[in-house]
Amino acid sequence: MVIFRVTNNINIKTTDGTLVSYFKLKGPSNLINETLYITTYEDFLDLKRVFKNVDEKKYQVKVIEESRVTNNEQFPKELGIVNKNEFNTIVKKRKELITKNSNFSDNLDFISLFLNNKKVNLHEQVSNTLKQDIKIAILGNMGFNIGEMVSSVSALRIFYEQLKKRFSTVKIDIYLNSSENKQFTRDKQIFENQEFVNKVTALSISVKKLCEYDYYIDTSLVTKTAYYEKLNYVDAWLYKLGIDFEKIDDSRKYNSLNLNRYKPSxxxxxxxxxxxxxxxxxxxxxxxxxxxxxxxxxxxxxxxxxxxxxxxxxxxxxxxxxxxxxxxxxxxxxxxxxxxxxxxxxxxxxxxxxxxxxxxxxxxxxxxxxxxxxxxxxxxxxxxxxxxxxxxxxxxxxxxxxxxxxxxxxxxxxxxxxxxxxxxxxxxxxxxx
CATH class of the missing domain: 3.40.50.2000 (Glycogen Phosphorylase B;)
Incomplete structure (x- = not known):
């Protein structure tokens, strides 16, 4: 994920009419701030392009050191595979992708090689939580085409079912990439028509808003990882979410979609x-x-x-x-x-x-x-x-x-x-x- 501020107020409208508003930083001494924003690495690159097309001198993004915000006790805990200081890691490693003969510094496939892919255990991550009612924010797209997203929903449902064994209520909100996402309306339809998803809206999210959640999941560059390339889509997302896919019965890895609220013409x-x-x-x-x-x-x-x-x-x-x-x-x-x-x-x-x-x-x-x-x-x-x-x-x-x-x-x-x-x-x- 990337934490940033903007130099001037601006509104960006998604394809379904959702308005994403950015405001110039207020109260800089308070890092749990409604004018500090968080998004995925992919959406951050899109946002920079949007600002450049509008007026790159007037509208700029300034990245904030991640640890300054995430180390705050109010900040939620990350679930699944964790990529701490992702942006700084990428900035440093991009330099290694530039040689005399080639430049791969802008290639996301190469950049993703430097991120953490080590297996984690979801149950261990939530084991010390005393609360019985939890809220989880998913930052970014779980896949970028229909097939990927439909499959990722299967993994997300299993993730929800696993947490329901531990907690009384599990509320999942999804914040989709939106800055240059021409398929935002379609992507939103895929996820919001799932019974276990509470809300689907647009990135970015303010730091203050994210601190209302108990946990978050960052989907930055998941689709570029080695495990995503090797595994079936469902298994890849289970791996990302901290679930041992080999221990999940195949019969649970089915796709689902709720059409009850859909009214065809x-x-x-x-x-x-x-x-x-x-x-x-x-x-x-x-x-x-x-x-x-x-x-x-x-x-x-x-x-x-x-x-x-x-x-x-x-x-x-x-x-x-x-x-x-x-x-x-x-x-x-x-x-x-x-x-x-x-x-x-x-x-x-x-x-x-x-x-x-x-x-x-x-x-x-x-x-x-x-x-x-x-x-x-x-x-x-x-x-x-x-x-x-x-x-x-x-x-x-x-x-x-x-x-x-x-x-x-x-x-x-x-x-x-x-x-x-x-x-x-x-x-x-x-x-x-």
Whole structure:
């Protein structure tokens, strides 16, 4: 985490309209201060960029020595893996990432190597607490894409259940990265629709406000750590939270989402109702935000046509706009999927799913929907480790780069899509059955 003050008053509005206000430091002698602020390292970098774009001379951030604040007896205790003096550690270590031949000082993947990753024990951390009612603040995002966040919620639920064995009430508030988070509304929807989460709002948080909590968890740079890269998402967050993931039964590592407070539009409800009247529904999701995980467009269209011909008892739907296919058995729902909850609602109404490596299968696990996931890297298959209703298909890259240089140029790559041509629709359908 980073503790800082600002040189001038400023307001920043999040995508859902939440206003984050920063005020020039008042009463500097009092470090438990409502005008001293705390945020994650990632959000701090975003905030600096925002200030620079507005007026970098007028709006600046001044970092406060962390120990001056955290050593105060009023300051809450950190749970999970602790990174004391994180900002100072990063500043010092960044210098070591600069050599005559290279500069990795701004690369978060390298910076994270210097942070504490040692295993801790949650129960030992809370063992001396006499209170029976506790409040916990989570600082930052538990993951940055939908799949990561949906999985992290599973770990957070287990964390909550473990603490409930020790305390009468456990109140969890989440403060999400917000300074340049264009997906803040989506991220907020994922976490606030969990029964065990009390509140979801925006970073930064004042030092005075954080001191109202008994404990806090700092998520700075977790997604850049070695354990996050190696472990399944759920296990990685359990490890971060101080829970031995190997001692947690696999059956508890399921995903969850509460849609009781969500009200889909009448048009979406009617559209889904009309589709379901025709019979069974299959959701097809061939594209990812990462081009390397997406089925090439022409092959994706060809697969869709084959699915239409072979699965005559299904209506095939998609939340993506797939050009080149017009058939009464295929329905494009991209115009109805306007939010994360719309997306989840549409998925929940499918009988079966075919998808590439996207958030789709993380959500399908919530609703116990049989899914086939097409992966392009063997290590990624680890992500469905606890999903009993998911089957994996691995497409191995057959491309060969003719260039000896470390850059990707399409004209110098052979057989880029050859592996996708070997993807058999019959194999996918057999796995679904």
């Amino acid at each position: 009448k048009s979406l409800v009617q559209k889904i109702s009309d589709i379901r009247l025709k019979g069974k529904v299959l959701l097809y999701h061939p594209f990812s935000a990462d081009a390397n995980r997406s089925i090439p467009k022409e092959i994706a269209i060809n697969i869709l046509k084959k699915l239409i011909n072979k699965l005559t008892d299904y209506t095939i739907i998609s939340t993506l706009n797939i050009d080149g296919v017009k058939d009464s058995a295929y329905v494009d729902l991209s115009s109805y999927s306007k939010s994360f909850l719309d997306y989840a609602f549409i998925i929940s109404n499918a009988d079966k799913i075919i998808t590439v490596d996207t958030a789709t299968y993380h959500i399908s696990d919530i609703f116990f929907i049989p899914s086939v996931v097409v992966f392009t890297e063997e290590k990624l298959v680890n992500r469905i480790k606890y999903y009993e209703n998911c089957k994996a298909v691995l497409v191995c890259d057959k491309s060969k780069n003719l260039s000896l240089f470390n850059f990707d140029k399409n004209s110098l790559v052979l057989n880029r899509f050859e592996a996708w041509k070997d993807l058999k629709v019959k194999q996918i359908i057999k796995l679904l059955d």
